[in-house]
Every structure is written in C-alpha cells, then in structure tokens.
Amino acid sequence: MMECCSNLDSESSSSSSFAQSITPSITPSITPSITSPAQSYEEPLLWDYPSSEGSGVDLEPLRGLETRAGLRTGLTERQNIGLPSLKEPQVLRHFVRLSTHNFSIDHGFFPLGSCTMKHNPRVNEKMARLNGFANIHPLQPTSTIQGALAVMAELQRWLGELTGLQHVCLTPAAGAHGELAGLMTIRRAHELNGQHQRHIVLCPDSAHGTNPATATLCGYQIRTIPTLENGCVTLDNFRAALTQTDPLGRDVAAMMVTNPNTCGLFEREIARCADELHRAGGYFYCDGANFNALVGRVRPADFGVDVMHINLHKTFSTPHGGGGPGSGPICVGDALAPFLPTPRVVKDGEGWRLESHGDRSENCGRMKGFHGHFGMFVRALCYMLSHGRDGLASVSRDAVLSANYLLSALKNEFNAPFGDRLCMHECVLSDKLQKQGNPHPITTIDIAKSLIENGIHPMTIYFPLVVAGAMLIEPTETESKATLDQFIAVMKRIAQQAQSEQAAQLCSNPQTAFRTRIDEVGAARRPKLRHRLSD
Numbered sequence: 024m025m026e027c028c029s030n031l032d033s034e035s036s037s038s039s040s041f042a043q044s045i046t047p048s049i050t051p052s053i054t055p056s057i058t059s060p061a062q063s064y065e066e067p068l069l070w071d072y073p074s075s076e077g078s079g080v081d082l083e084p085l086r087g088l089e090t091r092a093g094l095r096t097g098l099t100e101r102q103n104i105g106l107p108s109l110k111e112p113q114v115l116r117h118f119v120r121l122s123t124h125n126f127s128i129d130h131g132f133f134p135l136g137s138c139t140m141k142h143n144p145r146v147n148e149k150m151a152r153l154n155g156f157a158n159i160h161p162l163q164p165t166s167t168i169q170g171a172l173a174v175m176a177e178l179q180r181w182l183g184e185l186t187g188l189q190h191v192c193l194t195p196a197a198g199a200h201g202e203l204a205g206l207m208t209i210r211r212a213h214e215l216n217g218q219h220q221r222h223i224v225l226c227p228d229s230a231h232g233t234n235p236a237t238a239t240l241c242g243y244q245i246r247t248i249p250t251l252e253n254g255c256v257t258l259d260n261f262r263a264a265l266t267q268t269d270p271l272g273r274d275v276a277a278m279m280v281t282n283p284n285t286c287g288l289f290e291r292e293i294a295r296c297a298d299e300l301h302r303a304g305g306y307f308y309c310d311g312a313n314f315n316a317l318v319g320r321v322r323p324a325d326f327g328v329d330v331m332h333i334n335l336h337k338t339f340s341t342p343h344g345g346g347g348p349g350s351g352p353i354c355v356g357d358a359l360a361p362f363l364p365t366p367r368v369v370k371d372g373e374g375w376r377l378e379s380h381g382d383r384s385e386n387c388g389r390m391k392g393f394h395g396h397f398g399m400f401v402r403a404l405c406y407m408l409s410h411g412r413d414g415l416a417s418v419s420r421d422a423v424l425s426a427n428y429l430l431s432a433l434k435n436e437f438n439a440p441f442g443d444r445l446c447m448h449e450c451v452l453s454d455k456l457q458k459q460g461n462p463h464p465i466t467t468i469d470i471a472k473s474l475i476e477n478g479i480h481p482m483t484i485y486f487p488l489v490v491a492g493a494m495l496i497e498p499t500e501t502e503s504k505a506t507l508d509q510f511i512a513v514m515k516r517i518a519q520q521a522q523s524e525q526a527a528q529l530c531s532n533p534q535t536a537f538r539t540r541i542d543e544v545g546a547a548r549r550p551k552l553r554h555r556l557s558d
C-alpha cells in the first residue's frame with residue numbers, strides 16, 4: 024500500500040500532462056445551440072457529447088505497474104460500461120443548463136390546483152439544515168436524539184390540535200401513503216371488531232384518483248357517490264350509496280371524501296352524512312390534501328372525521344414537485360388510536376421515545392423502515408411556529424380570498440360551473456365558451472399551453488373529472504395581488520384571442536419554449552426508458 028502511494032506521488036508530480044489534464048476546459052467540445060429566448064441552451068445528453076477530450080482528472084497510466092495484481096485503476100472497466108468521458112466544467116454546465124429548463128415555485132406563478140404550490144420559507148430550510156437535525160441517524164440511541172424526538176412530538180401535538188384528531192402517526196411518506204396508512208388503520212379496526220363483511224368504500228365521483236386506488240389496494244370495493252348536479256355529496260346521494268346492498272349499510276367499511284372537495288367547494292352536508300355513516304358502523308376517512316382552505320379555522324373532527332392524512336408538503340409549505348420528498352402524517356380520534364401504525368413518539372419519563380411494536384398489539388404495522396421524512400417534520404413545525412395559531416388562520420383566509428378573487432375576475436370570460444357560490448382555496452373553470460360554437464374550437468389544453476407561452480405554469484387540467492375540460496386553479500395565499508392581476512390579464516387575453524381571427528395560433532402554443540407541442544400520448548404509451556449507448 025505504502026509503495027503504491029509513493030509511486031503514485033512520484034508518477035503524478037513528474038508528469039506534465041497530468042497538470043494539463045486538470046486545467047478547466049473553457050470551450051465545451053460541442054457548442055449547445057442557442058435558442059430563443061437569449062441565453063437558453065438546447066442541451067444534449069452527456070452521452071451525446073463527443074467524449075474524446077478525456078475526463079476532468081486523468082492520471083497517466085502507471086507505467087510498469089499495470090500488470091501487478093490488485094493495482095488496476097478500473098479505467099478499462101469504466102470504458103466498458105460506456106460512461107461519458109468529459110471534463111468537470113462540461114458536466115457542471117450541463118446540469119446548470121438543465122436546471123434552467125425547469126419551472127419551479129421559485130421561478131414563477133404555479134397555480135396547480137389541488138397541489139397547494141405555496142412559497143417554501145427559507146427559514147424552514149435553515150432549521151432543517153442545523154447540524155443536530157441534518158446529521159443524525161435513525162439507529163442512534165434514543166438518549167442522543169431527544170431534541171429530534173421532541174420536534175416530532177411537538178408536530179404531533181400541533182397536527183392533533185389543528186385537526187381535532189389527537190393521535191398522530193408521522194411516518195407516511197406522502198399523501199397517498201397516508202391514505203394507505205389510514206385505510207389500513209380502519210381495516211384493522213374492523214378486523215379486530217369482527218366486522219369482516221365490511222368490504223365497500225364509498226367515494227364521490229369527484230375524488231382524487233389516489234382515493235379509489237388506495238381503497239382497491241387495501242382490498243376494498245369502491246362504490247361511487249354521484250355528485251353531478253352541484254359538485255357536492257348530498258345526504259340523499261350518500262344515503263342511496265350507503266344502503267345500496269344492505270338497508271343498514273353493514274357492508275360499508277368507510278367513506279373517503281376530501282373537504283373542501285376537488286371542485287373547491289365546502290361539503291355542506293358532510294357532517295350529517297358522517298352521522299349516518301357512524302350509525303351504520305363505518306368510518307369517515309377525510310383526504311386532507313385540501314386542508315389549506317381550513318387550517319386554523321375548522322377542525323375536521325368537528326364535521327365527523329375519524330381519520331385524515333395531512334400533506335405537509337402542501338398545507339405546511341415543505342417543498343414538493345418532481346416526485347418528492349413529501350410527508351403524509353395521519354391523525355385519528357380516540358376510537359381508532361389503538362390501530363394506528365407504529366411508531367409514534369411517546370412520553371418516556373422526562374423525555375421521549377419511539378413506540379415499539381409491542382406497545383400496542385392492535386396496531387396495523389409499520390409504514391416505513393424508519394420513522395418518516397424527518398427533514399419535512401422540522402420544516403413543517405418551523406412553518407407552524409413562525410405563523411402561530413392566528414397566523415395559520417390567516418393562511419387559510421387569504422388562500423380562500425385569492426381563489427375567489429380569480430374566480431370573480433374570470434367567470435365572465437370562462438365558463439365557471441360553480442361560479443354562483445363562493446369557492447374555497449381553489450376554483451374550477453372550463454373551456455365551454457371557447458370550445459362550443461367557435462369556428463376555431465379552443466380547448467383546455469390550448470389554454471394551458473398558452474399560459475406556458477406567457478411564462479406561467481398551467482393550472483391542473485381535465486381534473487376534476489366531473490367537469491368537462493376542467494381547469495382547476497389554486498393561487499395560494501403567498502401570491503401578491505400584482506401576480507394574480509397579471510394572471511387574470513393573461514387569461515383574459517387568451518379568452519379574447521380565442522374569439523378572434525388569430526384563434527388558431529393558440530393551438531400551436533407554446534412557440535418559444537424549449538419544447539413546443541409534444542406528442543404527450545406517445546410519450547405516455549411508448550416511453551423511451553433507455554438511451555442507446557452505441558449505434
């Protein structure tokens with residue numbers, strides 16, 4: 024070993040080409056083509072750069088040593104697996120340029136309905152990076168992580184207070200994972216209560232796709248509550264679904280409803296539906312993704328909820344998009360507490376500890392190997408503490424105000440199927456006025472693509488499914504009035520153009536983006552999952 028190192032030293036210091044090879048290369052081997060707007064690069068894959076120039080640090084072959092056993096550098100293997108051989112500045116620029124192709128909440132307005140794309144305060148990031156939070160390990164002895172456990176316990180307490188459901192399990196990794204945890208909790212309760220015949224879960228037709236998917240994954244059958252007339256679950260529709268096959272609803276395990284619902288409407292009859300459900304022996308699972316409309320003002324337990332997940336990455340401002348990292352804690356009332364997944368953080372004398380499996384023999388199991396996405400817990404608690412109780416109440420008030428401001432400004436230019444009542448934190452428009460009877464029918468996809476042309480991320484489109492050509496718009500409380508006005512102006516311009524001679528142009532937007540109209544169906548049906556390394 025010693026010999027090898029000293030040899031390396033003398034080889035490298037005596038080699039002039041070694042010094043040259045670590046000098047940054049100023050010009051990349053191919054110049055990315057510059058497209059409009061200025062300074063934007065069409066960036067090839069790293070594999071598509073000619074790789075003749077060598078890598079950032081190239082050691083000279085160790086002369087005379089190659090044949091000695093155990094001293095191969097691995098270079099031949101590296102060539103064999105086809106990694107591109109590029110200089111460090113090329114690689115750095117590649118990734119920085121790709122990052123400029125991204126649209127993010129830090130870049131511009133992002134009114135993606137149902138996703139609550141609010142600003143992520145930087146103080147949260149600062150707290151999450153504190154050494155004592157960022158550099159701990161889940162297998163450390165409990166006595167060395169008392170501060171981290173206290174953060175988790177405090178977050179459990181806040182979520183319990185805000186929902187009115189005092190028992191909280193933080194581990195689920197995202198909203199959909201929380202749904203699974205919640206339904207598993209319900210299933211466990213029914214199993215241990217001998218209610219094996221309950222195999223139905225009621226879901227409104229406006230439900231987020233994850234609701235029926237989760238219930239199916241959990242072994243339940245879905246029965247749909249139709250909400251077509253006014254976008255809401257009514258007592259009559261609910262009752263009909265509850266008693267469809269058994270007059271007492273004894274085959275129903277649960278109902279899954281989000282409130283406000285995916286049309287942005289508060290479910291006014293939900294408390295009465297919950298009463299009937301409870302009398303029939305079922306549980307009310309509330310999808311808490313839309314909690315930003317209620318936080319600090321309404322406790323879901325008060326309208327009959329038994330279990331609810333919270334999307335920390337929506338309501339409590341932790342970053343999301345691009346697939347993670349999320350966090351979807353679940354909260355339950357007393358009746359379901361024994362069945363919650365493990366572990367929760369519990370009091371242990373003066374300090375804290377994580378529950379072990381044996382603490383509650385009725386529990387429904389674990390959701391993750393460790394204890395959840397701890398960095399998200401720190402961020403969410405930081406957000407709660409920095410707002411305080413009154414601050415959180417103004418979050419939901421301002422979110423609702425922003426959405427109603429957009430709805431009232433746009434409901435003449437666009438069809439607003441529920442425009443006759445106040446919306447909650449998001450509103451629904453449709454393309455009906457631009458599409459029907461127009462010599463150049465303009466549809467939701469054209470409107471969304473025209474927003475991209477104007478530097479705005481599109482709203483959620485074609486969801487909820489109950490509205491044809493839906494556009495679900497969620498501005499959140501963190502946007503300024505100026506930004507909302509700019510969005511309104513762009514939307515009005517699009518509506519005007521849709522009725523003009525230039526309507527057809529909307530169908531080829533975006534025209535100046537990196538990618539213009541792409542074959543979205545083709546991309547979904549025939550995805551290219553592998554880059555061909557050699558022709």
Ligand SMILES: *Cc1c(COP(=O)(O)O)cnc(C)c1O
Pocket residue numbers: 137138197198199200231233281285310312313334349350351
């Ligand atoms: C976002 C969302 C979910 C799923 O949450 P994820 O964290 O994306 O898994 C479920 N229901 C509704 C209504 C949502 O908006």
